[in-house]
Amino acid sequence: MNHDSTPTPPxxxxxxxxxxxxxxxxxxxxxxxxxxxxxFYSAVLGWRWRKAKLGEHFRVALVDDVPVAGIxxxxxxxxxxxxxxxxxxxxxxxDAASRARERGGTVAVGPLSLPPGRAALLADRDGATFGVWExxxxxxxxxxxxxxxxxVRLHTRDAFDAAIxxxxxxxxxxxxxxxxxxxxEGGEVVLRxxxxxxxxxxxxxxxxxxDPTIRPHWQVHFSVPDVAACAREAERHGGSVLGKAVDEAxxxxxxxxxxxxxxxxxx
Numbered sequence: 001m002n003h004d005s006t007p008t009p010p011x012x013x014x015x016x017x018x019x020x021x022x023x024x025x026x027x028x029x030x031x032x033x034x035x036x037x038x039x040f041y042s043a044v045l046g047w048r049w050r051k052a053k054l055g056e057h058f059r060v061a062l063v064d065d066v067p068v069a070g071i072x073x074x075x076x077x078x079x080x081x082x083x084x085x086x087x088x089x090x091x092x093x094x095d096a097a098s099r100a101r102e103r104g105g106t107v108a109v110g111p112l113s114l115p116p117g118r119a120a121l122l123a124d125r126d127g128a129t130f131g132v133w134e135x136x137x138x139x140x141x142x143x144x145x146x147x148x149x150x151x152v153r154l155h156t157r158d159a160f161d162a163a164i165x166x167x168x169x170x171x172x173x174x175x176x177x178x179x180x181x182x183x184x185e186g187g188e189v190v191l192r193x194x195x196x197x198x199x200x201x202x203x204x205x206x207x208x209x210x211d212p213t214i215r216p217h218w219q220v221h222f223s224v225p226d227v228a229a230c231a232r233e234a235e236r237h238g239g240s241v242l243g244k245a246v247d248e249a250x251x252x253x254x255x256x257x258x259x260x261x262x263x264x265x266x267x
Contacts, residue, residue: 022170022180023193024152025089025137027069027220030082031255034059034073036238040254041071044233045222045261068149082255084220085121086152086199087131088170093118096132099169100124124165126156128216132170149222152199153260156216159203163189166201219250221260230261 031037034057041047041061052058052070061069090096093111097120101107108129110120117135124130156162163182167173172191173182180199181192191199203214224230231241231249238254248262 020137020178020193021089021091021176022172023089023191023198024086024149025133026087026131027084027149027152028087028131029069029071029084029257031071031073031253031257032082033255034071036254037071037073040234040237040239043237044230044239044251044253045224082257083129084218084257084259085129085131086218086220087119087133089137090132090134090170093120093132093134096120096134096169097122103165103168105165105169124156124162124216126158126162126216128154128156128162128218130218149220151197151221153219153221154199154201154216155214155219156201156203157214159189159201162201162203162216219258219260221248221262224261224263227261227263 029037038047038049038059042049045061045063047061047063047068049059049061049071050067052060057073059071059073060067061071088096097107097111100122104125106123106127108121108123111118111132111134112120117133119131119133121129121131154162154166163172167182170180172180178193183190183192187202189201190197191201227244227247227249231244231251234251234253235241240252241249242252242258243250247264248260250258250260252258
């Protein structure tokens with residue numbers, strides 16, 4: 001497993017993973033070419049950029065001055081895969097890493113101290129990569145949720161087994177105030193935080209056997225006003241369209257990282 005995305009540490013803020021936990025709180029992309037990556041996502045998603053504290057190979061993407069994603073142009077230099085990775089808020093990155101290891105997952109990187117917090121890159125039992133972040137969040141969590149990422153979806157072989165794994169690591173459906181709620185809706189396991197859908201886990205029909213051909217992975221979905229326009233810009237800037245509907249399209253950027261753009265409502 002590759003340590004796909006080193007998280008870009010957030011600026012100091014009052015909202016922390018001690019009050020918002022278990023939900024996705026950041027997304028990060030590992031790429032090969034910083035300028036090409038910035039040009040692609042500026043054209044497709046309208047992002048602007050600022051430098052990150054981790055160094056010249058890192059950038060933070062902005063939507064209306066709200067930080068929405070981290071870019072790490074280190075894939076070639078560090079021989080890592082090009083991919084989007086979601087990070088989940090946890091009270092303790094060390095505890096989350098230990099829980100993942102105890103339950104058959106893998107700890108690829110960390111936990112590392114990245115002021116103002118700690119981070120680790122993990123993989124679940126089926127190899128899907130995800131991160132955990134402990135500490136102060138990027139800006140205002142509600143603004144981040146509305147500015148770009150709509151939700152993340154895990155494509156896996158057994159949604160219920162995956163939900164148990166993640167629930168035990170991230171304290172889903174616990175008795176802690178503010179924890180995420182787990183539901184079964186429309187053939188998927190759905191994670192809600194404060195009423196909004198923040199993650200989905202799918203593995204096909206409830207009665208069907210797990211599909212051995214699925215390569216489990218987390219797919220990041222970005223909320224956009226015009227799916228067709230994003231698809232056109234992706235193709236114009238060296239990317240491709242892997243699947244398209246009226247309100248959603250699966251895209252691949254010029255480096256090969258997959259992501260989804262959607263105009264569907266969050267609830």
